[in-house]
Amino acid sequence: MxxxxxxxxxxxxxxxxxxRSMAQKSLPRIGILGGGQLGRMLxxxxxxxxxxxxxxxxxxxxxxxxxxxxxxxxxxKSYDDVLAFGKGLDAITIEIxxxxxxxxxxxxxxxxxxxxxxxxxxxxxxKILQKQFYVNNSIPTSAFExxxxxxxxxxxxxMLPAVHKLAEGGYDGKGVQLIRTHEDINKAFIGAxxxxxxxxxxxxxxxxxAVSATGETALYPPVEMIFDPVxxxxxxxxxxxxxxxxxxxxxxxxxxxxxxxFKSPGLFAVEMFxxxxxxxxxxxxxxxxxxxxxxxxxxxxxxxxxxxxxxxLQYPLGNPHAILPxxxxxxxxxxxxxxxxxxxxxxxxxxxxxxxxxLYGKKETRGGRKMGHVTIIHKEKSDLLHKSNKIKHLLKVKx
Amino acid sequence: MxxxxxxxxxxxxxxxxxxRSMAQKSLPRIGILGGGQLGRMLxxxxxxxxxxxxxxxxxxxxxxxxxxxxxxxxxxKSYDDVLAFGKGLDAITIEIxxxxxxxxxxxxxxxxxxxxxxxxxxxxxxKILQKQFYVNNSIPTSAFExxxxxxxxxxxxxMLPAVHKLAEGGYDGKGVQLIRTHEDINKAFIGAxxxxxxxxxxxxxxxxxAVSATGETALYPPVEMIFDPVxxxxxxxxxxxxxxxxxxxxxxxxxxxxxxxFKSPGLFAVEMFxxxxxxxxxxxxxxxxxxxxxxxxxxxxxxxxxxxxxxxLQYPLGNPHAILPxxxxxxxxxxxxxxxxxxxxxxxxxxxxxxxxxLYGKKETRGGRKMGHVTIIHKEKSDLLHKSNKIKHLLKVKx
Numbered sequence: 001m002x003x004x005x006x007x008x009x010x011x012x013x014x015x016x017x018x019x020r021s022m023a024q025k026s027l028p029r030i031g032i033l034g035g036g037q038l039g040r041m042l043x044x045x046x047x048x049x050x051x052x053x054x055x056x057x058x059x060x061x062x063x064x065x066x067x068x069x070x071x072x073x074x075x076x077k078s079y080d081d082v083l084a085f086g087k088g089l090d091a092i093t094i095e096i097x098x099x100x101x102x103x104x105x106x107x108x109x110x111x112x113x114x115x116x117x118x119x120x121x122x123x124x125x126x127k128i129l130q131k132q133f134y135v136n137n138s139i140p141t142s143a144f145e146x147x148x149x150x151x152x153x154x155x156x157x158x159m160l161p162a163v164h165k166l167a168e169g170g171y172d173g174k175g176v177q178l179i180r181t182h183e184d185i186n187k188a189f190i191g192a193x194x195x196x197x198x199x200x201x202x203x204x205x206x207x208x209x210a211v212s213a214t215g216e217t218a219l220y221p222p223v224e225m226i227f228d229p230v231x232x233x234x235x236x237x238x239x240x241x242x243x244x245x246x247x248x249x250x251x252x253x254x255x256x257x258x259x260x261x262f263k264s265p266g267l268f269a270v271e272m273f274x275x276x277x278x279x280x281x282x283x284x285x286x287x288x289x290x291x292x293x294x295x296x297x298x299x300x301x302x303x304x305x306x307x308x309x310x311x312x313l314q315y316p317l318g319n320p321h322a323i324l325p326x327x328x329x330x331x332x333x334x335x336x337x338x339x340x341x342x343x344x345x346x347x348x349x350x351x352x353x354x355x356x357x358x359l360y361g362k363k364e365t366r367g368g369r370k371m372g373h374v375t376i377i378h379k380e381k382s383d384l385l386h387k388s389n390k391i392k393h394l395l396k397v398k399x
Numbered sequence: 400m401x402x403x404x405x406x407x408x409x410x411x412x413x414x415x416x417x418x419r420s421m422a423q424k425s426l427p428r429i430g431i432l433g434g435g436q437l438g439r440m441l442x443x444x445x446x447x448x449x450x451x452x453x454x455x456x457x458x459x460x461x462x463x464x465x466x467x468x469x470x471x472x473x474x475x476k477s478y479d480d481v482l483a484f485g486k487g488l489d490a491i492t493i494e495i496x497x498x499x500x501x502x503x504x505x506x507x508x509x510x511x512x513x514x515x516x517x518x519x520x521x522x523x524x525x526k527i528l529q530k531q532f533y534v535n536n537s538i539p540t541s542a543f544e545x546x547x548x549x550x551x552x553x554x555x556x557x558m559l560p561a562v563h564k565l566a567e568g569g570y571d572g573k574g575v576q577l578i579r580t581h582e583d584i585n586k587a588f589i590g591a592x593x594x595x596x597x598x599x600x601x602x603x604x605x606x607x608x609a610v611s612a613t614g615e616t617a618l619y620p621p622v623e624m625i626f627d628p629v630x631x632x633x634x635x636x637x638x639x640x641x642x643x644x645x646x647x648x649x650x651x652x653x654x655x656x657x658x659x660x661f662k663s664p665g666l667f668a669v670e671m672f673x674x675x676x677x678x679x680x681x682x683x684x685x686x687x688x689x690x691x692x693x694x695x696x697x698x699x700x701x702x703x704x705x706x707x708x709x710x711x712l713q714y715p716l717g718n719p720h721a722i723l724p725x726x727x728x729x730x731x732x733x734x735x736x737x738x739x740x741x742x743x744x745x746x747x748x749x750x751x752x753x754x755x756x757x758l759y760g761k762k763e764t765r766g767g768r769k770m771g772h773v774t775i776i777h778k779e780k781s782d783l784l785h786k787s788n789k790i791k792h793l794l795k796v797k798x
Contacts, residue, residue, distance in 0.1 A: 319752040
C-alpha cells in the first residue's frame with residue numbers, strides 16, 4: 001500500500017481526509033472493503049445517518065471512491081493493507097467476498113466489529129466448505145462430490161449432468177462450467193472443486209435475511225430471477241416471487257436457517273432453486289448487500305443498504321416489507337463494446353413514469369460489465385413485465 | 400480563498416480530488432454553491448447518474464463535504480471564490496440564495512449553465528424586488544408598501560397589522576417581525592424593507608415546480624405546512640395538502656405562473672397562503688431544492704433532488720407524483736442545548752415501520768438548528784398524523 005507523505009495538492013481543492021482529520025472525531029467510524037457499485041449504494045444510504053465512512057479499493061476511480069469520508073488506495077486481498085485500513089475503525093464490512101480474511105480475523109481480535117464475521121467469509125469463499133456447511137446444518141442443497149481432476153470426475157460420472165465449480169476464485173460465471181456428458185469430462189477443472197448434480201430448475205429465487213448483533217432477524221420477501229443463459233448474469237428480477245404459499249414458507253424457513261447458522265450479524269442473500277418436484281434447494285449464499293436486493297432501494301421500506309447500516313450502527317433492524325411490487329432490470333455492458341460508456345436509449349427510459357434509473361458512474365464499459373440497474377414499481381405484475389421488457393430493449397450500454 | 404500547494408497528506412489516505420484529476424475526465428462537471436443538508440441530499444441523488452460533482456462551502460465539516468468528487472473551501476458570497484469555483488464547470492446550482500450573484504452572471508457570460516439563472520436570484524434575494532415581480536406578473540400576493548424607517552411605517556399605519564421584512568439578509572425567521580399595533584412601530588427596521596399587510600391565514604401550502612432547459616414543467620402536489628410559532632421553523636408537512644379541488648387548481652396555476660415568469664430552468668418552491676376567504680396569495684419563492692420537498696425522497700417517484708439533477712444534466716423531467724401520501728417531521732435542535740449532537744429517542748423512531756429517518760450528520764447541535772427530518776408514508780392520513788405526533792414527542796436533539 002503506497003504511502004504519500006508529500007502529495008502536492010494543486011489549487012484550492014482540499015483533501016477531504018486531511019480536512020476531516022483536523023476536526024474532532026465523534027461519529028462511528030465504519031469501513032467498507034471494496035468500492036464497486038454496492039459500496040456506492042451503501043454510501044448513498046449512509047448519508048441518512050451520523051457515521052464517518054472509509055473505503056478501500058485498488059482503483060481511485062471506482063464507483064464508491066468519492067462518496068466516502070476517507071478513501072484508501074489499497075489491495076483488499078493484502079493482509080497488510082486490510083489490517084492497516086481496519087485499525088481504529090469501530091466496524092468493518094465488505095461488498096465483495098474476495099478479501100483478506102486473516103487480516104479481518106486479527107482486526108476482530110483487536111476489537112473491531114467485523115460484519116459478517118471472518119468465519120462466515122471462510123466458509124462462503126470456498127465452495128467445498130460452503131456445501132459442507134449446508135449439509136452440517138441440515139440445509140437442503142443439491143447432491144455433490146469433492147473432486148480435484150478428470151479422474152475424480154470420471155469416477156463420479158453417476159453425478160452427470162453436473163455443475164462443476166472451482167472451490168475458490170469463481171465469480172460471475174468464471175470458474176463454473178457444465179459437465180453434461182462423458183465427453184465434457186475432458187474439460188474438468190484441475191484443482192479442488194465441487195461437482196454438483198444438476199438441479200432440474202423450475203425457478204430460481206433469493207431471500208435476503210438481516211441479522212442484528214443482538215440476534216434479531218428480518219426477512220425480505222423472495223425475489224424471482226431470470227438469468228442470461230450466455231453470461232450467467234442476472235437480467236430481470238421480480239419481487240415478490242410468483243410462487244405458491246407453501247413454497248414461500250419453505251424458502252423463508254430455509255433462508256432463516258442459513259442466516260442463523262452462520263452465527264454472525266450481517267445481511268445474507270440466500271439464493272435457492274425450486275426444482276421440478278417443488279423441492280427448495282440452497283444454491284449459494286452471499287454474506288453482504290447483493291444484486292438481488294437492489295430493488296429494495298425504492299420498493300421497500302428499509303432498503304438492503306439501509307438495513308446493513310442499521311446492523312453496523314447497532315440500530316434496530318428496519319422494515320423489510322415491500323411498499324409496492326417491483327422488477328429490477330440489470331444494465332449490462334453490450335458485448336463487443338469497450339471504452340467510455342454511452343447509454344443508448346437513456347432519454348426514453350428516464351421518461352417512464354415509474355422507473356428508477358441507477359447508473360454506477362463507471363467510465364469504461366465492456367461486454368458483460370454491470371453498469372447500472374433500473375427498478376420499476378407498480379401494483380400490477382403486467383405493468384412491471386411490460387415496462388421491464390421495454391427497458392431491456394431500449395437501454396444499451398455501448399462505447 | 401486559500402491555496403494549499405504543499406498540503407501534506409499523512410498516511411495512506413489519498414486526496415480524492417487529486418486522484419480523480421489524474422484520470423481522464425468525461426463526465427459532466429456540476430457545481431453546488433453551499434454544502435448544507437440540501438447539498439448532502441442532492442449528492443445522495445447524484446450517485447444515480449454519471450456526473451462529477453463539486454461543492455464550495457466555508458466549512459470543511461459541512462454535511463455535503465465528503466459526498467462530492469471535489470470539495471472547495473471558499474466563501475459562497477465572495478466574487479473571486481465563486482468565479483474561481485465555477486470556471487470550467489458545465490453547470491452550477493445553489494442550495495442557498497445568499498451567494499455572489501455578480502460572479503454567477505460572469506460565469507453565465509462565460510458559458511457555464513447557471514440554474515437558476517442569476518437574474519432569478521437577484522429578484523428573490525431582495526424582498527422588495529420579489530414583491531414587485533409578483534405584481535408585475537399579475538401573481539396574487541399580499542398588499543405591501545416599501546419602507547425604510549419608523550417614519551415610513553408610521554405614515555403607512557393603515558397597513559397594520561403587518562409583517563415587516565428587511566429587503567435583504569433575512570433567513571429562517573431573522574429580519575422578519577410582526578408590527579401589530581402602533582406601539583410596535585418603535586421596533587421598525589432601519590433599512591429598505593417591505594411592510595406587508597398581514598394575511599388572515601387559513602392554511603399555508605407550498606408547490607414545487609420543475610422547469611427544464613427546454614421549458615418543460617412538472618408540478619409536485621401541494622404540501623400543507625404547520626410552523627412552530629416560536630422559531631418560525633417548519634414542524635410538520637402533509638402531502639398532499641388537505642384542500643378543496645378548486646383551491647388546488649388555483650394554487651397549481653399560480654405556482655406554474657410564478658415558475659414560468661422567472662424564465663429560468665430550475666426547481667421553484669412556491670410558498671402560498673390560503674386566507675379566510677379562500678384566496679390564494681404567494682408568500683415567497685425559493686429557486687432551489689427546499690425543505691418543503693424532503694418528503695419527495697421516499698414518497699414520490701422523482702424526488703426533488705432527482706428532479707434537479709435531471710434539469711442540470713439535460714435529461715427529461717421526472718415524475719413528480721406521489722407513490723403514497725406522506726408527512727415530514729423536521730428535527731430541530733432543542734432550545735437550551737448546544738454541542739455534540741445526541742439523538743434522544745432515535746431507537747424508538749427507527750422501529751416505526753413506515754418512517755424514514757434522515758440525520759444530516761451535523762456534529763454540533765444548537766437551539767433551532769435543522770438537524771434532520773423524518774418522513775412517514777401511508778395511504779391513511781390518520782396513520783400519518785398519529786406517527787408524526789409520536790415522532791415529534793419521541794425524538795429530541797440534545798447535547
